[in-house]
Amino acid sequence: xxxxxxxxxxxxxxxxxxxxxxxxxxxxxxxxxxxxxxxxxxxxxxxxxxxxxxxxxxxxxxxxxxxxxxxxxxxxxxxxxxxxxx
Numbered sequence: 001x002x003x004x005x006x007x008x009x010x011x012x013x014x015x016x017x018x019x020x021x022x023x024x025x026x027x028x029x030x031x032x033x034x035x036x037x038x039x040x041x042x043x044x045x046x047x048x049x050x051x052x053x054x055x056x057x058x059x060x061x062x063x064x065x066x067x068x069x070x071x072x073x074x075x076x077x078x079x080x081x082x083x084x085x086x
Contacts, residue, residue, distance in 0.1 A: 025065030
């Protein structure tokens with residue numbers, strides 16, 4: 001397991017069966033995401049409306065096990081620093 005620091009916060013990462021670097025999913029958040037079929041556009045809309053912060057959105061993306069590479073490509077996180085720790 002490795003870690004990545006984003007905007008000063010440390011997140012655990014794992015290599016999946018396809019050899020892709022992902023954020024280590026939070027089992028509860030991931031199950032809620034799947035069960036309620038939450039669309040990522042809905043979460044972005046909540047951020048745009050000010051209902052959740054950008055850091056909340058960051059935590060959500062990481063909690064559902066997003067790939068690190070796809071996360072780095074998201075324009076609303078482009079000002080955040082990404083630092084591989086280990």
